[in-house]
Amino acid sequence: MIGSGVLGAAAAVNPGMAFAHWGRGKGKGRWGRDNPQENVEPVDWTVEQLRTALDRLRDDTFFAMIAFGVPGNDPYSEYQGVSTPYPGGITTRADLYLAGGTNLLVPMPAAYMGQMLASIATYLAIQPMDIPEMAAGDVGENGEYLLENLNSTFTDYLEGEVSNSVLVALLVNLAATRVAGSIDGPFPSPFANLGWEQKCRVFEELESESSWLKRAITWNIPDRDYREATPGVLSSMIAFMLRIAGFGSYCEFAVFNPETREVAQRPLGWVLSQYAPDAPPSGIGSDDFIGYYQGRRSV
Amino acid sequence: MRDVIIIGAGGGGPVVAKELAERGLDVLVLEAGARHARPEQQWSALENHMNSSLTGKLRFGPSDPAKPAWFRELVTPGSFSQVSGVGGTTLHYYGNSPRAMPGVFAGYRGRDHGMYDSRHKFPFSYGEMRRYYEWTEATLPVQTAAMGTKEQAFFQAAEAAGLSPITGKDITHAGFRPQENAILQPGGNAGRTSDPSQLNYPDASGCTLCGHCFQGCMLPKGAPRNLKARRSTDNSYMPMALTADLWKPGGKAITLISDAYVTRILSDRQWGRRLQKATGVEWRDVNTGEIHSEDARVVVMAGGCIENPRLWMNSDLPDPNGWVGRGLTDHALDWVTGIFDHDVGGARGTSCSSRADFPGSGAIQNTANTPGVQANNLTNSDSGIRGAYTNGIGGQGAWDGDSGRVYGTELKEVMSDINRQMSILVLTDDDVEYQNKVDVSRVFRDDHGPVARVDINKRRRSRRTQRNRDYLATRAAEILRAAGARKIIRSDWAPVLLHLQSSMRMGDSARNSVLDENCEARAVQGLFIADNSALPNSLGGPNPTLSTQALATRTAEKIFQQYFGGDAWVDRESPICSIDDVVTQAVINRGI
Numbered sequence: 001m002i003g004s005g006v007l008g009a010a011a012a013v014n015p016g017m018a019f020a021h022w023g024r025g026k027g028k029g030r031w032g033r034d035n036p037q038e039n040v041e042p043v044d045w046t047v048e049q050l051r052t053a054l055d056r057l058r059d060d061t062f063f064a065m066i067a068f069g070v071p072g073n074d075p076y077s078e079y080q081g082v083s084t085p086y087p088g089g090i091t092t093r094a095d096l097y098l099a100g101g102t103n104l105l106v107p108m109p110a111a112y113m114g115q116m117l118a119s120i121a122t123y124l125a126i127q128p129m130d131i132p133e134m135a136a137g138d139v140g141e142n143g144e145y146l147l148e149n150l151n152s153t154f155t156d157y158l159e160g161e162v163s164n165s166v167l168v169a170l171l172v173n174l175a176a177t178r179v180a181g182s183i184d185g186p187f188p189s190p191f192a193n194l195g196w197e198q199k200c201r202v203f204e205e206l207e208s209e210s211s212w213l214k215r216a217i218t219w220n221i222p223d224r225d226y227r228e229a230t231p232g233v234l235s236s237m238i239a240f241m242l243r244i245a246g247f248g249s250y251c252e253f254a255v256f257n258p259e260t261r262e263v264a265q266r267p268l269g270w271v272l273s274q275y276a277p278d279a280p281p282s283g284i285g286s287d288d289f290i291g292y293y294q295g296r297r298s299v
Numbered sequence: 300m301r302d303v304i305i306i307g308a309g310g311g312g313p314v315v316a317k318e319l320a321e322r323g324l325d326v327l328v329l330e331a332g333a334r335h336a337r338p339e340q341q342w343s344a345l346e347n348h349m350n351s352s353l354t355g356k357l358r359f360g361p362s363d364p365a366k367p368a369w370f371r372e373l374v375t376p377g378s379f380s381q382v383s384g385v386g387g388t389t390l391h392y393y394g395n396s397p398r399a400m401p402g403v404f405a406g407y408r409g410r411d412h413g414m415y416d417s418r419h420k421f422p423f424s425y426g427e428m429r430r431y432y433e434w435t436e437a438t439l440p441v442q443t444a445a446m447g448t449k450e451q452a453f454f455q456a457a458e459a460a461g462l463s464p465i466t467g468k469d470i471t472h473a474g475f476r477p478q479e480n481a482i483l484q485p486g487g488n489a490g491r492t493s494d495p496s497q498l499n500y501p502d503a504s505g506c507t508l509c510g511h512c513f514q515g516c517m518l519p520k521g522a523p524r525n526l527k528a529r530r531s532t533d534n535s536y537m538p539m540a541l542t543a544d545l546w547k548p549g550g551k552a553i554t555l556i557s558d559a560y561v562t563r564i565l566s567d568r569q570w571g572r573r574l575q576k577a578t579g580v581e582w583r584d585v586n587t588g589e590i591h592s593e594d595a596r597v598v599v600m601a602g603g604c605i606e607n608p609r610l611w612m613n614s615d616l617p618d619p620n621g622w623v624g625r626g627l628t629d630h631a632l633d634w635v636t637g638i639f640d641h642d643v644g645g646a647r648g649t650s651c652s653s654r655a656d657f658p659g660s661g662a663i664q665n666t667a668n669t670p671g672v673q674a675n676n677l678t679n680s681d682s683g684i685r686g687a688y689t690n691g692i693g694g695q696g697a698w699d700g701d702s703g704r705v706y707g708t709e710l711k712e713v714m715s716d717i718n719r720q721m722s723i724l725v726l727t728d729d730d731v732e733y734q735n736k737v738d739v740s741r742v743f744r745d746d747h748g749p750v751a752r753v754d755i756n757k758r759r760r761s762r763r764t765q766r767n768r769d770y771l772a773t774r775a776a777e778i779l780r781a782a783g784a785r786k787i788i789r790s791d792w793a794p795v796l797l798h799l800q801s802s803m804r805m806g807d808s809a810r811n812s813v814l815d816e817n818c819e820a821r822a823v824q825g826l827f828i829a830d831n832s833a834l835p836n837s838l839g840g841p842n843p844t845l846s847t848q849a850l851a852t853r854t855a856e857k858i859f860q861q862y863f864g865g866d867a868w869v870d871r872e873s874p875i876c877s878i879d880d881v882v883t884q885a886v887i888n889r890g891i
Contacts, residue, residue: 069678071707082707097347104353107370112742196707200687207683207690209758225741235376239679239793243378246678246710251346251671261343273670273717275646278493282344284518285498285507288447288648289490293454293477297484298443299467 045142047157053143054162057189058169060138062095064192065172068199069245070094079186082196089249092268097248098241099165105240106233108167110160112226116233117162118152119220120170123213125151127177135188147188168237175202175213206238301327303858304580304595306561306610308334309387310844311830311851312601313536314435316553318855320543321875322865326553327593328540329582331369331602332383333362334557335390335533336891338517346671349514350391357382357391357515361585362558371605372740374754376681377794381603385557386533388603388797392844393512393651393666394482394529396441398432399846400470400658400728400839401425405807414659416763419626419731419836422807422816430869431849432468436479437874438539439530441845444478444652445485447508448644449721453653453665456782460774462655470841475655478664481530481845482506482649483878489519489528500526510667512650525877525886535877536848538886545885546875558585562747564598564614566823574617577826583747597825597862599854604799604832608737609751611803617822622813623803624737627755628837630661630798631768633725633791634676635698635775637784638713645720646670655774660767661728661840663775670717677713680704681757682791692758692791696769697776702791713788721782723775726798728840729764733811737802757794767840800843803832817857818850825862829854 067076072088089095108116128148136144150170155162169189176183176191179201185193191202205211214234221227250269257264263280270276276283303319305312308330316328335341335356342356343349349356353368359381360368371379382390401407402415404425421428435441444450454464457475465474483505488497490508498507500522507518507528516529527534543550563581568574579594600607608624616623637643646667654664668676683690685703693701705713713720735756739749760768776787805828806812809821818833820826829851831843838846852869859865875882 069706070674070710084708084711088711101351101353104367107367107743107745109742197687200684204683204688204690207688209691229372229740229742232372232374236373236378239376239378242704242706243675243678246674247346247671250674250714253347256345256348258348261345261348263345269670269674272711273646273673273714275670275717281495282511283493283509284344284495284520285489285503285509286447286493286647287491288508288644289485290446290448290451292443293446293450294464296443296466296477299476299479 043142043145045146049140049142050146050154050157052140053146054166056139056143057147057173058099058165059095060187060189060192061169061172062098062165063090064187064189065098065241066090066094066245066249068196069242070249075186076192080194080196080199087268089245092249092254094245094248097253098244101244102165102168102237102240103163105237106164108164111223113162113167114155114160115221115223115226116230117155117167117170119217120167120174121150121154122152122220123216124170124174129173129177129190130182131188132184132186132193135186138188164237168241171206171234172202175205178213179205203238203242301325301593301595302863303597303599304329304593305599305601306580307387307601307603307606307830308385308532308537308555309601309603309830310389310532311847312599313532313540314848314851315599315601315829315855317536317540317543318852319859320540320553321547321550322859323549323551324863325551327595328553328555329559329561329580330385330555330557331560331585332360332385332557334385334555338515339520342515342517344509344511344514346514346669350672352379359383363586369745369750370743371750372743372752374752375756377755377796378679380795380797381605385537385555386531389531389844390515390533391513392531394480395651395654395664395842396436396439396479396481396845397654397656397662397841398468398470399428399841402658403836403839404428411659415728415839416730416836419804419806419811421835422805428849431853432845434869434874435845435849435852436468438877439481439535440876440878441479441481442484444480444482444649445490445506445508446477446652447648448642449648449665449667450477450653452643452721452782453778456778457655459781460778465656470656470658473657475653478652478654480652481535483528506649508648510646510648510650510669513669513672523883523886524891525882530877538891539877539882541891542882542885542889545888546881560585560747561602561610562613564610564616564826565592565594566614566616569824573824574619574822576824588746597827597858600826600828601830603830604802605737605751605753607803607828607830607832609739612739613748619822620810622811625733625802626731626804627735627737627802628729628731628800629755629794629796630837630840631727631729631757631760631764632795632797633727633768633772633789634679634722635725635772635779635790636677636713636720636722636788637779637782638786639719639721639782639784641783642718643721643782644718645722646717655778656841657771657774658839659728660770662726663723663771664726666722666724668717668722670714673717673720673722674710674714676722677705677710677788677790679792679795680790681793685709685788694769694791696789697773697780698787698789702789704790705788721779721784723779725768725771725775726840726842727764727768727771729767729837730761731801731804731836732761734759753796755794798843800831800834800837803828804835805833806835817861818854819857827854827858
């Protein structure tokens with residue numbers, strides 16, 4: 001499937017007003033044709049390029065998320081201004097854990113996913129992501145163009161096959177763009193180019209009970225039942241991202257051998273936390289027994 | 300037609316099953332999740348492999364790992380920590396088996412009687428409950444926990460903080476104590492060595508102090524299933540239920556079907572004593588999709604606080620007073636961690652063997668944690684990221700700085716030596732509140748109908764609940780300070796839905812309870828509930844499993860008396876312990 005056109009009509013749309021454009025892109029092979037962005041030449045692109053761009057944005061965002069939670073000596077940690085001289089969560093590939101978990105977290109019905117993504121993309125059209133020039137090559141051919149011009153019709157081209165991880169990556173980058181505006185840096189993801197304190201501001205916005213962004217996304221969802229479920233779904237995904245950076249970094253995920261049900265080597269998280277220094281194999285007992293408090297074996 | 304069908308083989312269902320099998324009734328137990336028949340060949344001691352709520356062996360989901368976990372919708376921030384399968388959430392519990400606070404029972408006259416949730420008490424006295432506690436404690440059995448490095452540190456600190464020990468099973472005053480755990484005390488080499496070659500049964504018996512309660516107990520290696528250290532129901536009540544004909548004259552082994560998701564309770568309209576009468580159940584084979592049904596004289600729901608309301612509503616059963624799924628309590632859990640300059644055994648030894656109880660407020664307990672779980676616990680908060688933003692809360696107190704999640708370099712620093720951490724779990728005596736509820740989703744459904752939707756808003760809990768929680772966090776911080784912690788962090792958890800109670804509560808008033816004083820549904824004759832959801836309140840804070848099991852024992856007696864013309868037995872007989880030689884021989888003979 002090939003699409004062509006200009007993405008991302010930068011119309012000033014308030015929550016609720018985007019309903020007027022709902023579904024217009026379906027089957028027409030053109031995005032945003034009602035409001036072509038000035039001074040942007042239409043380009044030919046493929047759905048495969050769109051998928052690649054979204055996946056790479058997601059991967060970059062999740063690297064940055066793990067560096068945010070458990071920083072190390074990797075480029076993402078160093079660029080955010082909070083790093084350590086030894087490895088962190090990225091070394092364990094906790095980003096993969098985060099992406100896989102996010103995809104399984106909520107079984108989004110296709111229609112609901114479509115409305116949620118369209119709502120997020122509506123605001124991305126209002127305040128587009130700015131993919132830094134130096135990182136444009138990291139999101140594939142036409143990737144920069146596609147990501148900077150997303151609008152509410154982009155999911156029509158993906159035929160319902162969009163993962164939760166792409167959804168939360170777009171959400172986080174939308175919040176990053178709102179918090180910091182145009183963000184330059186070495187990474188394609190606006191979130192990844194933020195300093196550690198700015199990343200905190202992003203999650204402050206996303207976690208807040210009175211978050212404008214969450215409310216705006218919610219009110220832009222046409223179906224009433226989906227709309228009512230949205231605050232809870234978004235909160236679950238946001239909380240999961242914040243928590244799983246820790247769990248994914250310190251558990252055995254990266255070195256688990258399913259054949260032996262044992263770790264192939266000591267997980268980095270065990271090294272960092274000085275846990276089970278003699279493992280593998282995992283211990284089945286300890287010599288920590290001292291006795292019974294006041295000698296009482298029963299009460 | 301069966302005598303009794305029990306829905307769910309978690310913490311409560313197997314208790315009713317064993318007790319009624321012992322009486323010779325024909326009992327069918329249907330469990331939606333897996334039956335872990337060979338844990339030594341299936342499990343590990345690893346966190347993600349076992350505990351991932353999405354893909355782990357001990358998740359709320361089907362036995363087939365290729366299939367996704369079963370989803371439940373959350374209205375407000377929080378996370379689930381429940382397990383399906385034979386054993387249910389006891390598969391990952393710590394075996395903590397304290398009795399409830401006497402103040403949450405009818406007729407309590409203590410000086411502190413005004414400090415409890417007085418509108419939602421047990422409809423009978425603590426004295427009546429005590430005999431069921433004793434029966435259950437003897438059956439499991441419940442034993443005084445052994446002491447290791449972190450327990451010793453906790454006891455010394457609690458003394459230094461001005462607390463005195465509690466020396467009985469009844470909670471008589473604010474004080475500390477070793478846990479009364481449903482865990483066999485270490486014997487032989489257990490607790491004396493980490494050498495795996497010396498830790499096989501029978502060289503080692505009971506708890507080996509491995510620190511992996513949360514990953515499921517399959518130790519000591521080589522022990523018969525009923526002699527595994529922790530008394531989760533897959534190791535205690537279920538082996539007894541499956542062999543009742545072998546160890547009890549007149550007993551009848553139950554039928555257990557796993558991977559059987561009950562989707563409907565069948566009922567007849569009856570315009571007599573109740574609105575309807577339960578006649579059986581319909582279930583779906585999780586693997587094949589086939590639908591089955593079977594009739595029974597009595598149906599017992601034991602699917603838990605979340606699934607019971609869902610099943611009730613999906614079965615179109617009546618809810619005349621509007622309390623089905625209402626009044627959910629969760630102990631408003633919180634997490635307080637001390638960081639030390641010396642080793643306090645934070646990840647060593649048993650998972651949880653010391654506690655302090657505060658009647659009228661709740662309880663706290665010291666836990667050992669594996670690194671992934673500890674990092675997870677430190678990064679869960681309703682108060683934002685410490686030092687960066689507070690999410691409108693970020694309370695200050697006896698701990699250091701704002702409450703909140705530990706993140707970034709602070710997380711790495713705190714996690715730099717897990718044995719220099721001491722973490723305390725706060726178990727709040729929280730109120731039954733009508734607005735905290737379980738109903739069914741209007742968006743999400745699975746093969747078994749609309750999924751459950753849970754709404755328990757931490758920020759809108761009662762003033763007493765919030766006050767109790769803050770008080771307990773303060774006491775936890777004081778103990779950690781007395782132990783010599785150089786830094787104390789209060790997480791202010793978003794709800795962790797682990798200790799769930801009272802969503803189908805029993806009570807003395809038809810206006811605010813689903814169940815009567817015998818745990819039979821007020822609106823549906825022949826339908827009983829025997830899990831945490833039947834509890835009338837949050838027990839004053841103590842861990843719920845023992846109380847649920849004691850109450851389930853009482854419920855089994857009521858079923859036997861009311862529907863099968865039998866006599867009560869708890870006052871007249873002595874219980875057979877699940878580790879008795881006659882049970883062990885039965886388990887070996889049956890090959891389970």
